[in-house]
Amino acid sequence: MTDTNSGAEPCHLTVTRAVSGGIGIITASGEIDHESVGQLREALLPGGAPEPERVVLDLGAVTFMDSSGINVLIAAYHALNDTQGWLRLARPPAPVLRTIELVSLDTVLTCYPTVEQAATA
Secondary structure, three states: OEEOOOOOOOOOEEEEEEEEOOEEEEEEEEEEOOOOHHHHHHHHOOOOOOOOOEEEEEEEEEEEEOHHHHHHHHHHHHHHHHOOOEEEEEOOOHHHHHHHHHOOHHHOOOEEOOHHHHHHO
């Protein structure tokens, strides 16, 4: 796994990336807001090297997500769909799921109770 939280200042979000069976597994931990969303954006929308076109975002350890996070999820959804890929969400805690539901993002991005279910659905 690669930790993309590599800045000089401490941050309240940690993002790790791994690939399993050709599927990108991105795990976020902490708060996703306007100050930390860049890390999530880099993990979901990397530039340069080819990345998996199928991605599961594990939100199980996310304690807060604002509209900045929603915007990155929408951008990643569109980018992956443009390449015939997909983005699926796994384990969103109740407060994060509520944010996703408030903007009806759950009608576009399916939320799964486990990473395994998201990867194999």
